[in-house]
Amino acid sequence: MLDYEKLISQAKSCGFTEAGPLDVATLEFLPEVRDMCASDRCQSYGKNWACPPACGTLEEMREKVKGFSRGLLVQTVGQLEDDMDWEGMQQAAQDQAESFEKLHDLLLKEYPGLLAMGTGTCTRCKTCTYPEGKPCRFPEKLTYSMEACGLFVSKVCTDNGMKYNHGPNTVTYTACFLLE
Numbered sequence: 001m002l003d004y005e006k007l008i009s010q011a012k013s014c015g016f017t018e019a020g021p022l023d024v025a026t027l028e029f030l031p032e033v034r035d036m037c038a039s040d041r042c043q044s045y046g047k048n049w050a051c052p053p054a055c056g057t058l059e060e061m062r063e064k065v066k067g068f069s070r071g072l073l074v075q076t077v078g079q080l081e082d083d084m085d086w087e088g089m090q091q092a093a094q095d096q097a098e099s100f101e102k103l104h105d106l107l108l109k110e111y112p113g114l115l116a117m118g119t120g121t122c123t124r125c126k127t128c129t130y131p132e133g134k135p136c137r138f139p140e141k142l143t144y145s146m147e148a149c150g151l152f153v154s155k156v157c158t159d160n161g162m163k164y165n166h167g168p169n170t171v172t173y174t175a176c177f178l179l180e
């Protein structure tokens with residue numbers, strides 16, 4: 001049984017704005033979300049072990065999560081000056097990446113078999129080895145992108161009682177950890 005009071009406190013101490021329970025049964029691996037990766041808007045398609053095609057099929061992802069029932073959902077909510085506050089969005093994205101790596105390292109000590117799904121591609125290394133055709137440098141620390149897994153992030157949030165949109169002049173980045 002997960003100690004959510006402790007997990008939420010750990011998430012907040014790593015810098016996350018919001019944290020709460022994740023019911024793994026709510027996760028739906030949707031081909032229409034995965035298909036959006038091929039348009040390569042984030043420029044990670046075919047460039048990272050954590051993204052398609054290297055991350056495997058949705059069926060393989062379903063197999064990977066089969067052994068999990070509970071996890072943790074986390075968010076960074078950034079405050080923006082207005083809708084065009086690009087710097088504010090970048091800062092929130094950077095905060096999310098830093099908090100995610102910190103919490104991932106912390107949780108790995110207690111849950112070495114965890115599965116981490118982040119906001120974008122895996123950024124553990126400055127450059128991923130995938131395009132070089134070499135193995136992942138840190139397979140235990142590899143984090144998948146939620147979208148690459150076919151997860152409709154706003155639905156994952158609402159299905160788990162967490163807001164996806166925190167109101168005007170905010171930007172929200174979401175990630176999750178499957179723990180037990």
Ligand code: SF4
Pocket residue numbers: 048049050122123124125126127128129130135136137138139141142143
């Ligand atoms: S840990 Fe490094 S090599 Fe492995 S997927 Fe992440 S960025 Fe690529």
